[in-house]
Amino acid sequence: MKRIVLLILIGQFVACQSRQKELNLSQGLHIPNATIISTEDGTYTPFIGHVVVEKDKILYVDEKEPRITGTFERIDGSGKFVVPGLIDSHVHITEVQGMLPHHMEKYPEITEEFNRQMPKSYLYHGFTTLVNLGGISQEQIDDFNSQPLRPDLYHTGRSGASVANGYPMNFAPEHHRFEATPNFIYLESEAERIPHKFEPADHTPMAVVGRIKRSGAIAVKSYYESGFRGMPKLPVPTREIMEELLEESHANGLVLTVHGNSLEAHSFLAGVGVDVLAHGLWNWERYKDVPKDSLPLEVKQTLDLIIQKQIGYTPTLTVIAGEEALADDRFLNQPGLKKVVPQKLLDWYRTEEGQWFANELFGEYGVDQVHTIYENIQAHAMLALKYLSDNNGLILFGTDTPSSPTYGNQPGHNGYWEFKLMEEAGVPLHQILSSATINNAKAFHLDAQLGSITTGKKANLVLLSKNPLKEIEAYNTIEQVIVGGKRIERKKLEISE
Ligand SMILES: [Zn+2]
Structure with missing residues (x-):
């Protein structure tokens, strides 16, 4: 009897094992x-x-x-x-790389061809999810989503939560910048320069985040940037504003991701404890001339706080590389670019008109000087990233494609470049893959649907x-x-x- 029971049990066990x-x-x-x-x-x-x-x-x-x-x-x-599927959590699909609005108007055919190809170029490099971290209109979202082959697109609303006259609304002409930035935050110190038709009550962190939430966004993008490249000193958010933005974002189930790449910005944002830093820490300010391989104590302490609070850190190394690319005549000759960038646009980049941004950026500098400057910044960016990676920082994959009107950040192609630069910085391959999958999915609250198999x-x-x-x-x-x-x-x- 005992034996029969045993045989039956074994039989069930085998059936269970082999049952497909x-x-x-x-x-x-x-x-x-x-x-x-x-x-x-x-x-x-x-x-x-x-x-x-x-x-x-x-x-x-x-x-x-x-x-x-x-x-x-x-x-x-x-x-x-x-x-x-790979997730790039920092892109701008609203631009044609290397062009300003008047160029796009002048070359509607190239613009159209670029916009038809761009979603496929991201897919070509494995990016099935994009987070547009800046202003986007419903029309732009609809146009992107009407493409038959495209990644999933998430966004941060009609505009970022920029402080009045701060970055990046400072780029727009004064008469137009407030209309163009419907989610700007009212600053008492800028009251004189804010047109009267804008009610302060509509531009508090609470009002702004509510609007961003209602637009179907998954995150709030804000900025801490006091200026670069000879800009006049820009207004920045106060601690109170940033804390309110964070609180309101969380109350609405949104993620607060903030632009910042300087020591001042990262130490301020780490102090507040924002969710995501949309860039790495490469502007070391008074430490900018330290040897390439040394991490100043103050930089290290800021990174330690970022690690301790597990703030998402988006290296965006291609921001630096993609500007430096404008001084490198080999950049446009890469065979990989032809697969993802329309030939007519590649041809235009080579014209005097297409070189406008390179001329503006580097004007009087020689090629060698440009490379020396950018190599130094990139070395610092990589050192900070390596420190994060060695010490359990939360690395999120993001490229900021394109980070400026450079043609050096091309859809998809730039993501592959970012991967290579992260490896060059010394980030282990398994961390690189996590950064572009599960880390991004969790950080942007998409992990119920995305980020793992x-x-x-x-x-x-x-x-x-x-x-x-x-x-x-x-x-x-x-x-x-x-x-x-x-x-x-x-x-x-x-x-x-
Ligand atoms: Zn950006």
Whole structure:
């Protein structure tokens, strides 16, 4: 009797072990035998297994092969690697790189061609989610979302929460800047220069954050910038304003992400404890001439506070590299650019007109001088990043594409460049992948849907022929991009000649 019970138990055990999960699909995708690389907490244990997608969701992830019936596609994953769709949490899709509004008006065809290609260029490099960290109109959102092949787009509303006459509204002409920045914050000290038609009550942190929330945003973008490149000293938010912005953001379920790249800005923002720093700390002010490899105590203490409070830190190393690129005549000759930037636009960049920003930035400087200046800033940016990375900082992947009217930050291409610069800075490959997946998803409250290869999450995936935990170049070996369960061959995303 005892023996029979035992046999039955063993039988059940075997049945349980070998029973295949049965899946009936109506609009499915099966990727068998791929190395699945995903994490919830930053540690990776890749395994060879199966990913099954039904419609726009991940239905199954496991080592064991499921038994699938119904209607589905199969992509053999043997020898290949699947990672979650990449998230760039700092872009501006509202620009044509290298152009000012009057250039876009003068060249509507180039502008149109660029805007049709731009969403595909992000996908081409594996970016299935973008966060637009600056002003965007509903029309621009709708236009982007009407494209058949595009990443998911999240935004921060009609404009950032810039203080009156502060960065970046200072770039707009005075008669126009307040209309162009509907979410500006009223500053008593600027009252004389604010047109009377704007009511202070409509421009408190509470009123502004409420408006941003109602526009469908996921985050509030603000700024702490006292000026650079010979600008007059700009007004900056007071501690009280920044604390109110943070409090109101949280009360509305939004993330507060703030522009800042100087020691003054980072130490102020770390003190307040904002959610995300939209840039790395590369403007070391009075320490700007210290040797490239030394981290001044004050910089280190600020980074320590950022780490201790687990504030998201977005390195955006390509901000520096993408400006320096204007002094490098090899930049535009990179073969990879032709795949993601329309030829007519590449040609325009080479004209005298297209060189306007390079001329404005570097005017009297020689090429060598430019490189010396930027190499120094980048060395500091990398040193700060390495310190964050070595000490458990929360690194978020973001490029700030484009960070200025430079043609040096191109959609998608710039993301791949950012990956390479992060590796150059000494960030380990597993941290780089987390920064562009789970870290960004969590920091921007998107992790219920995005950031890992988990049953129930949205089917945003990238299939690579090389392993991104082994070599950074893997990010340029994308074979397929899957957005919301829709499979797209990489080749279909590039500009056809
Ligand atoms: Zn930006």
